[in-house]
Amino acid sequence: MNVQSDLDSRQVTVTVNGKQESLEVEGRTTLADMLRQEFHTQGVRVGCEHGVCGSCTILFDGEPMRACLLLAVQADGHEIKTIESMADGNKLHxxxxxxxxxxxxxxxxxxxxxxxxxxxxxxxxxxxxxxxxxxxxxxxxxxxxxxxxxxxxxxxxxxxxxxx
Ligand code: FES
Ligand code: FES
Structure with a gap:
């Protein structure tokens, strides 16, 4: 058994902007990277990557949080909202x-x-x-x-x- 790869990869089920998806992520992947790369929510801006600038802020179960400070696996079973959820079609919030x-x-x-x-x-x-x-x-x-x-x-x- 490859213990390292078992630790490195995890299945997560997450709801992003109302859509639930299950996917496999590496243990070291940040939530910001998962959102940008897997969910294509490019509105999640990555600036400092140290929790200082706030540009990566998302709503995590309704609470503003820094997506650069969270691991993707921590989002398992949770609901995320990004800026892409705000407008209703062409109508801005x-x-x-x-x-x-x-x-x-x-x-x-x-x-x-x-x-x-x-x-x-x-x-x-x-x-x-x-x-x-x-x-x-x-x-x-x-x-x-x-x-x-x-x-x-x-x-x-x-x-x-x-x-x-
Ligand atoms: S990228 Fe600056 S707080 Fe996350
Ligand atoms: S950093 Fe340019 S508008 Fe805020």
Whole structure:
């Protein structure tokens, strides 16, 4: 028996953006790599790979988490949502519309992770204070925007969702 290869490869069953799939992954594969390579969710951006920048943030059973810090095998039996789950066909989600309207992004590298964290915030706290928004943004590095437009985008998104 090849003990090493048994340890190296595992069968996982995971639900990604509503679709359940079973697949074999190497024990060392990160969740970010599995999502990008096996599920083609290229919106999972890999920046620092050390849990610092937040660009790889996904929703793991509804909680924002860094996909670069998780192993793919840890997703077994869990539900993952990526930015690809937000729009409904060609219709953008309200948070995406708000970011577009208020110029909450420039290069966009950080944006998917921020939008997913913001979606969790607005779900649990529909009328957040600026402090609560900044607390979320503190987990995401953005080199382009200076954060003011992001703050305005989140405020607009909150208003849009409340009016929905
Ligand atoms: S790539 Fe995961 S936190 Fe930076
Ligand atoms: S928009 Fe470029 S890093 Fe945030």
């Amino acid at each position: 309200e948070i995406q519309e708000a970011f577009s309207e208020k110029h909450g992004l420039q290069c966009g590298f950080c944006t998917a992770g921020i939008i997913l964290s913001v979606s969790e915030l607005l779900e649990r706290c529909p009328e957040p204070t600026d402090e609560q928004i900044y607390e979320i943004l503190g987990g995401h590095l953005c080199r382009c925007t200076g954060y003011q437009q992001i703050l305005q985008s989140v405020r607009l998104a909150a208003d849009m969702l409340l009016e929905k």
